[in-house]
Amino acid sequence: MSLKHALLGLLAEGPASGYELTKRFELSLANVWSAKHSQIYPELRKMAAEGWLVAGEEGSRGRKEYVITDDGRAELRRWLVEVRPERAGRNxxxxxxxxxxxxxxxxxxxxxxxxxxxxxxxxxxxxxxxxxxxxxxxxxxxxxxxxxxxxxxxxxxxxxxxxxxxxxxxxxxxxxxxxxxxxxxxxxxxx
Amino acid sequence: MSLKHALLGLLAEGPASGYELTKRFELSLANVWSAKHSQIYPELRKMAAEGWLVAGEEGSRGRKEYVITDDGRAELRRWLVEVRPERAGRNxxxxxxxxxxxxxxxxxxxxxxxxxxxxxxxxxxxxxxxxxxxxxxxxxxxxxxxxxxxxxxxxxxxxxxxxxxxxxxxxxxxxxxxxxxxxxxxxxxxx
DNA sequence: GTAAACATGTAACAAGTTACATGATTGT
DNA sequence: ACAATCATGTAACTTGTTACATGTTTAC
The missing domain is CATH 1.10.287 (Helix Hairpins)
Structure with a gap:
């Protein structure tokens, strides 16, 4: 359930493509969360369908950029302030x-x-x-x-x-x- | 993949039923790993099929006790000493x-x-x-x-x-x- | 008798991984 | 020309969760 919100959080910094988001998971977020491109791409489409993102123009090499919507920002905020963090992790x-x-x-x-x-x-x-x-x-x-x-x-x-x-x-x-x-x-x- | 080994580790202490193992996950192991009975029961049967456990007699209330085998102990040991721990956790x-x-x-x-x-x-x-x-x-x-x-x-x-x-x-x-x-x-x- | 705890199971679904598959652009 | 990197996608599979479903024994 957190993948959606991790993506919202990353997109809150600015528009990005699935490819770039995948890199962000490998680099800065690797220690706290992980996701492969095969999970990210379908997830972004679901989130766009929910109205949390909008897909921009296709760039070169088929690049598809996603932009967070106000609904997306509201959902991120709701998650941060209202949803109790799941603290029982696996280690x-x-x-x-x-x-x-x-x-x-x-x-x-x-x-x-x-x-x-x-x-x-x-x-x-x-x-x-x-x-x-x-x-x-x-x-x-x-x-x-x-x-x-x-x-x-x-x-x-x-x-x-x-x-x-x-x-x-x-x-x-x-x-x-x-x-x-x-x-x-x-x-x-x-x- | 670790659930099998967590179960082997718990059964290394002594025979137990799926129900008891479920309780162990809720109590002592809750902080580091979790598993519901709906995952544990089928897993125990798979492990028995692999020869890591043997199912004992049925006790009262349909209680089924599993005992770790030498193969099971060998697998637990192999996992502990040979398999590199997955350190990238989600938090x-x-x-x-x-x-x-x-x-x-x-x-x-x-x-x-x-x-x-x-x-x-x-x-x-x-x-x-x-x-x-x-x-x-x-x-x-x-x-x-x-x-x-x-x-x-x-x-x-x-x-x-x-x-x-x-x-x-x-x-x-x-x-x-x-x-x-x-x-x-x-x-x-x-x- | 009835509630709590014991005890096991299945089905449907959600989340996550691995493998397969393709093509475009950039730099050397 | 070739490799690296950019860029996206699907299919098959594994793992994990939630909900449904059932029956037994113990304690009050």
Missing amino acids: ESMLRVFFLWTLDPAEAVAYLEREAAAAHAYVERLTALDALVAWDESGADFMGRLALEEGLLIAQVQAEWAEWAAEQIRSGRDATTLTGRRRRPPTKRQR | ESMLRVFFLWTLDPAEAVAYLEREAAAAHAYVERLTALDALVAWDESGADFMGRLALEEGLLIAQVQAEWAEWAAEQIRSGRDATTLTGRRRRPPTKRQR
Whole structure:
């Protein structure tokens, strides 16, 4: 249900073609939502049929540009202020943690260390992105920076948590089973 | 694709019925994965057909218990150690942030404050859960506590971030042109 | 007896992915 | 001329949700 609203949100910045919107999902939105062109193109037509968009002239190479309508803006606003966000997300990485006990401790540690490395790599990707993007003073870019900051914070705690968890397993095991006492994870981050 | 493996992971702890597995998704796993009984029952039959599970005797009220097989355990292990986790998740709350610039600053602040409140409430739910659960010294409970800590840390930074972001908007209102530029003309995108 | 919880299932639909398929324009 | 990129689309399939449908056991 969110795809429609993600598209409305992107089109609120300005008219765009399905191709451009697909790129936006791959680039700026990749971390929070994803959609393939095969889903986007039919969706745009449905949204136009609902009156949320209008299709402009066909450009070169068959390019079709969509423009958000007032109804579309109203629907975006309604979604943002009235519809309660669906907070129960799926997180495969976190799901796996529940089942790490079925592995040998060394394998579980290896898994967590890969997770920590992935989180660190993600922090670096976001940091590079922040430096790369020519942020302007628009509201969209202002919010983009806030969102980037959120992603950065979460990736940082994930890395710290994974390292801490690996250490818990390393120090809290006997020969073959994962049993042991609990320690608090790091609670302070520094930026 | 992860549903099969989530079910394998739960059944690795011991035999269970579809009904019990449904409850496990609602309770302990709700935060990281979800599945309804209408998806679970057919899935269990497919998994049994693949040889990952065997269906035991029918109990009272038509209860059907499934037991994981060695093939099932091998598949769970293969998934954990060999299959690269899908890290690109969907996060509706974070998606919305990208579009907050379309709202009035006061509405955006209200949204973020609701997010902060939700994150705080979630921290409390997890803390209560931690106190409530009769953790034993099993590997599954050891990992359950690690996973809970991860959820707690992430919820805490989300709350902190949302409060910080709300403050950014409140104080940056005049400086950052969040107002007045909401309907800026289409500019070049694509980087 | 009756409500709640236990217990399983199917059908219709919506959302999302992968694979197939085509053609135009730009840069080298 | 060739490759890369732009640009759109459809078909088949998988995954996930909502709604419908049914019967049993336990506790009050």
